[in-house]
Amino acid sequence: MTWLDSTVHRALVEAVLVGVLGGVTGVFVVARRLPFFTMALTHATFPGIVVAAMLGVNLYLGGGLFGLLVVAAVLVFSRGRGQDFTTATGIALSGGFGLGVVLVSSQDGFTRDLAAYTVGDVLAVSTGDLAATVAVTVGVLLLLALVGKELLLAAFDPVGAAALGLPTVLLDFALLAVVVVTVVATVPALGTILAVALIVGPAATARLLSDRIALLFPIAAAIGVACALAGVWVSTVWNVATGASIALLVGLVFGAVFLATALRGRTRRAVPVRA
Amino acid sequence: MSERAPTLVIDRASVAYGDVPVLEELDGVVHEGEAVALIGPNGAGKSTLIKALLGLVPVVRGRIEVLGTTPAQARRDVAYVPQADTLDPDFPVSVEQVVMMGRYRRIGWLRRPSAADRAEVAGALERVGLAARARDRFGTLSGGQRQRVLLARAIAAGPRMLLLDEPFNGVDAVSQHALLEAIGSLKEQGASVVVSTHDLAIAHLACDEVCLLNRHQFGFGPTGDVLTPERLRATYGGHALELRGDRVIVTQT
Numbered sequence: 001m002t003w004l005d006s007t008v009h010r011a012l013v014e015a016v017l018v019g020v021l022g023g024v025t026g027v028f029v030v031a032r033r034l035p036f037f038t039m040a041l042t043h044a045t046f047p048g049i050v051v052a053a054m055l056g057v058n059l060y061l062g063g064g065l066f067g068l069l070v071v072a073a074v075l076v077f078s079r080g081r082g083q084d085f086t087t088a089t090g091i092a093l094s095g096g097f098g099l100g101v102v103l104v105s106s107q108d109g110f111t112r113d114l115a116a117y118t119v120g121d122v123l124a125v126s127t128g129d130l131a132a133t134v135a136v137t138v139g140v141l142l143l144l145a146l147v148g149k150e151l152l153l154a155a156f157d158p159v160g161a162a163a164l165g166l167p168t169v170l171l172d173f174a175l176l177a178v179v180v181v182t183v184v185a186t187v188p189a190l191g192t193i194l195a196v197a198l199i200v201g202p203a204a205t206a207r208l209l210s211d212r213i214a215l216l217f218p219i220a221a222a223i224g225v226a227c228a229l230a231g232v233w234v235s236t237v238w239n240v241a242t243g244a245s246i247a248l249l250v251g252l253v254f255g256a257v258f259l260a261t262a263l264r265g266r267t268r269r270a271v272p273v274r275a
Numbered sequence: 276m277s278e279r280a281p282t283l284v285i286d287r288a289s290v291a292y293g294d295v296p297v298l299e300e301l302d303g304v305v306h307e308g309e310a311v312a313l314i315g316p317n318g319a320g321k322s323t324l325i326k327a328l329l330g331l332v333p334v335v336r337g338r339i340e341v342l343g344t345t346p347a348q349a350r351r352d353v354a355y356v357p358q359a360d361t362l363d364p365d366f367p368v369s370v371e372q373v374v375m376m377g378r379y380r381r382i383g384w385l386r387r388p389s390a391a392d393r394a395e396v397a398g399a400l401e402r403v404g405l406a407a408r409a410r411d412r413f414g415t416l417s418g419g420q421r422q423r424v425l426l427a428r429a430i431a432a433g434p435r436m437l438l439l440d441e442p443f444n445g446v447d448a449v450s451q452h453a454l455l456e457a458i459g460s461l462k463e464q465g466a467s468v469v470v471s472t473h474d475l476a477i478a479h480l481a482c483d484e485v486c487l488l489n490r491h492q493f494g495f496g497p498t499g500d501v502l503t504p505e506r507l508r509a510t511y512g513g514h515a516l517e518l519r520g521d522r523v524i525v526t527q528t
Contacts, residue, residue: 150379159355160355165347165350210367211369
């Protein structure tokens, strides 16, 4: 018996990891205005998971590879005549999810497995899932530590970054790949549909609290960890769905902070300015 | 002037996005310490020429030589100043962080800014008169101040050539003055300046040469010689109806 043999212990570790990972990645997602892309990605990785299940290979590998394929497709489509990133993302979202549903409906028997996959269950994560989340978290934190300043410039001023000679397409792909692996690593805990909550919510909440990007990362990670742990606790005490509890708490925390900062702003300023 | 070294040589150059030609048959030379104004109506290709000077849009015919080499290879010594309002004002980045971006090329990959880099950033902000706003979020500044921050970012890069895309659009008098001062001091240090603008007064004030553009070149040379009513009318396709003092009044572009 090791400490990680306990379902609850594994759930707690996974909660901390996805809280940190979602929060940190989310800072870039929110600053770069990519929540819709993230939402699309969670749906578009779905066919990859279905194909992986049909072939009997690792589901996360399938979802992750398909996610990268979708990123590449979105980047190519958005360069087409009269297209933009949002349009291409919308097509990837619906097309990817549609493909997944077609594949599922062509098969008998494994719809139940996939149902668990769409809403997740942090209490069911295996040691293998945990190892995958650790690897992704370490990888993402390392990448941000190493090329964080270049990612920041490419996000803020793409033409300026290109003018400096930075490989902006590569940096874009790296950032979107970070979102892909974050989505895939968060899926066991929250499922494909709810994973977006831990990526967008804590970072958006942090943004209400600070303008400083160096502070946004720890604040978002702390909120993500707190919501994930509290969600595990809520779901075990009241015996309700874990992923949904986490997503709900993230929403409640954002709402509470939004109200608090709005009220504080009102008392501070005689004339309210545009938010 | 002409004994100074040429920093920009444009020789029968045509610039195109894919198959779509944007600018054709451009010619001109700029020397160190000189400023050239790019003047022409909206859609004339001014921004495209600036991107071509950065090597971001290909030269399909002829030749553009920046600092004695190709535009892409010259980037290390070229600084680009975008229009401030093309950048997201909600982005969580401080004024000093924006200026530090000008140092990234010198700092290099995987490295962090040193004390010397921070000193350069502080000095650049001083030169545009915004040292006191270093810690503020970029988006909280006025449009003119944001434009000055972007110029400070270019100054921090220590460029030999400065490319500015419509820096005076929607900029108040204080910021306009600060921008002109900073550009003037860069010129004195030997940097060449290419600036696109609609403002003929600024072209007269700050630039030694003018390049009149509207898909083709309608003139390139000393400001006084090129900024004539006839040439402006030709550039603006006959829509430059009135020239009053330094201003061209355009009814339709």
